[in-house]
Amino acid sequence: MNEIPLSWTLALSAVIFIIGVVGVLVRRNALIIFMSIELMLNAANLAFVAFGRQMQSLDGQIFVFFVMTVAAAEVAVGLAIIVNLFRLRETVFVDEVNLLKG
Amino acid sequence: MIYLFAAFAATLLVSSLLVILHRHPVTSALFLVLAFCSLAGIYLMLRAEFVGMVQVIVYAGAIMVLFLFVIMYLNLPHDVESGVPTAVRRGLGWVAGAVLLAEAVALAARHSQPGPVTGAYEMTQGNTQAIGQALYTRYLFPFEITSLLLLVAMVGVIVIGKGRATPPSAPGAGEDE
Numbered sequence: 403m404n405e406i407p408l409s410w411t412l413a414l415s416a417v418i419f420i421i422g423v424v425g426v427l428v429r430r431n432a433l434i435i436f437m438s439i440e441l442m443l444n445a446a447n448l449a450f451v452a453f454g455r456q457m458q459s460l461d462g463q464i465f466v467f468f469v470m471t472v473a474a475a476e477v478a479v480g481l482a483i484i485v486n487l488f489r490l491r492e493t494v495f496v497d498e499v500n501l502l503k504g
Numbered sequence: 505m506i507y508l509f510a511a512f513a514a515t516l517l518v519s520s521l522l523v524i525l526h527r528h529p530v531t532s533a534l535f536l537v538l539a540f541c542s543l544a545g546i547y548l549m550l551r552a553e554f555v556g557m558v559q560v561i562v563y564a565g566a567i568m569v570l571f572l573f574v575i576m577y578l579n580l581p582h583d584v585e586s587g588v589p590t591a592v593r594r595g596l597g598w599v600a601g602a603v604l605l606a607e608a609v610a611l612a613a614r615h616s617q618p619g620p621v622t623g624a625y626e627m628t629q630g631n632t633q634a635i636g637q638a639l640y641t642r643y644l645f646p647f648e649i650t651s652l653l654l655l656v657a658m659v660g661v662i663v664i665g666k667g668r669a670t671p672p673s674a675p676g677a678g679e680d681e
Contacts, residue, residue, distance in 0.1 A: 406509050414513050416608040425524030427597030455550045466555050471650045475657035477567050481574045482664040
């Protein structure tokens with residue numbers, strides 16, 4: 403069984419991360435921005451797993467576990483904020499939320 | 505093996521692109537589920553069984569259900585993305601993405617030495633037991649901190665989501681509590 407090269411996995415991880423960055427910058431829907439952040443976290447997870455595989459270490463997968471926990475907490479809090487924002491301003495578009503604008 | 509990886513990677517790439525390109529939030533969320541599932545397949549091919557299963561259960565299961573619940577709760581229409589500011593921001597976003605991609609290519613072009621192989625862990629069969637042992641011995645303190653983090657997030661969500669009892673009379677009239 404031939405192995406998957408490390409560089410392929412890292413390239414895939416980099417491309418997924420960049421897609422996430424572009425999603426955050428391009429879209430104005432706060433929910434899509436959150437999904438893009440999830441994409442970036444998953445790209446980091448993929449890099450963790452790939453390096454852990456390369457170095458034959460289990461630590462990468464354990465860090466993935468912690469990243470997933472942080473992501474779950476972040477999504478829960480963020481979605482609660484979005485729901486509250488929708489109640490207050492009737493929008494989820496980030497450029498229409500200008501409470502702090504001077 | 506390589507072809508299977510390529511198939512999973514292609515699915516992952518296309519579905520993540522559709523996540524950020526599709527107009528409707530529900531479709532984006534469903535494509536994100538597809539992306540997470542193909543990523544779980546890649547994890548399985550990298551012999552990270554535990555991570556792959558947790559990816560399906562936590563990400564594709566719990567987190568995306570939360571996303572879809574919120575999207576349907578808010579009953580959002582299609583995104584209207586038009587106008588000059590939106591076009592300018594969109595162009596700048598793609599330019600920033602291209603710059604990042606160029607940086608990644610430049611980094612990959614440099615030859616770097618592979619680091620030392622640290623672990624004596626042999627990846628033969630299911631690694632869930634090994635991960636559990638590492639979590640409860642070497643990483644016990646971070647694991648407990650994780651539970652504290654989840655508790656804080658839970659309390660925070662309840663406090664934020666409670667909102668006010670009556671709908672606001674005027675928008676921006678004041679903050680909660």
